[in-house]
Amino acid sequence: MPKPKVLIIDDEQEFASTLSKRLVFRGFDSLAVFHAEHALSSIAEEHPEVVLLDLGLEGISGMDMLRAIRASGTDCVVIVLTGVADDHVFREAGEAGAADVLVKPIDIDILVERINRTHSENDRKRRHFPNRRADGSQ
């Protein structure tokens, strides 16, 4: 299975662009978006299979952005990146439709493993339930 296309949404440009380069190094097709307003349109244009979303975006609640992505109907997997390793963050992100939560600073090997895992899970579900959307609805 080819490696999934990854879109990183994070307003810390240095972080997002460096992470993107490292993913490219590891064979992923990866790009980064630095402004919340461009997030949804970029997803619509680029069709990433996996989205890495920073919860600490300026000006908009990360959770709201997560729900907006899920509501837009795209079939991508969303992995949430956050600075806070809190139970309630994990729970809320899961309920809002995130496939996984990772705490910054990130270990790249763990990130790659989670990208591959969530993507193949989503792919499998898509093949078995073609009408099913990534958030579980039909």
Place this chain on the structure above:
Amino acid sequence: MKIRNKLLFAFGLYLLVSLSLGFIAYQGLDALTNTQRLFFYVLIAVALLGAVLTIRLAARIANSIRNLDRAMKKIATGDSETREDSAQKDEIASLETSFREMEARLHNTVSSLELAVRNLHEKQEQLVASEELASLGRIAAGVAHEINNPLSIINEKAGLIRDIIRSAGDIPHKENIETTSKSIIDNVKRCRAITHQLLGFARHMIVTLEEFDLNALIEEVTGFLDREITEKRVRIERNLRAGLPSITSDKGQLQQVFLNIIKNAVDAVPEEGIVRISTGTKNNTGLAVSIQDNGYGIHQKVLDHIFEPFFTTKTKGKGTGLGLFISYGIVKQLGGNLTVESEIGRGTTFRIDLPFRVRLVGRKGEDAETESAHY
């Protein structure tokens, strides 16, 4: 008999006497027969008797008023005194009884108020301590959160250097660059441990209560340290009081405290050292736990700083210096106390006292919950 009736009686006597005296005076004393003269003397006696009765009555009224006045003055200055019951059963006696009842009720009210003021002072002290802890927690969380951003960038940049170097062919200094970039990444992990611990400390402002058995919790925590204990062949002596009353407190936070202190004890002892854990009650107000080790001991100069943040005597890279600081904060917030004693060459004892039931200082807990949601 009512005072009014007593007065009417005395007045009646006077009237009778006055009329009679008038009549006699009109007649002239010489014109009286013996019987009439006798009657006259009787009237004088009756008049005198009446006068005495009236004076006594007036004196009694004045005396009672004076007593009441004095008693009221004593109350004003905070004195209390018992007085004898009035012999007669008239309005004065009734007044004195009412007064004494009022005085008793006043006394009770003052005692209740004093108790309430003492409680309020205690609550206020708790609130101030809790607020200070909450402020500290907020600052710690703010710093940790801000640092996380540049830390993440350093992590990725050093990681990218490492990625590039590993995939490069034979270039000069390749190994050096690789190990140096790895070292940067390792130290970022150390920083992350600290920021996570600081953020965790901020979250401890939220307290969740449940009733549980402290002995069972200690057994559980000792189980977590099984590997270290077996590796060093440390002997754990348990002196856990049977039938220990249950405690209502934050089990998760106390688990962290005991894990921290028992692990410190295990680290402090040499091979085959002894760690003695005892539990019991204290003064009927709560539970007491002591964790004693036969390690080298801690110098007084170090003991003075041992609960300060970032204070550690461990070698660089081991330990964040926050364990005891956070443990102290947790125990204080749960209404208890954490103390330490040590003797060089003999060992160290940590004592944790906890109330049977945590008395929460409400509001701060809710505030902290709202705060952490923004992160």
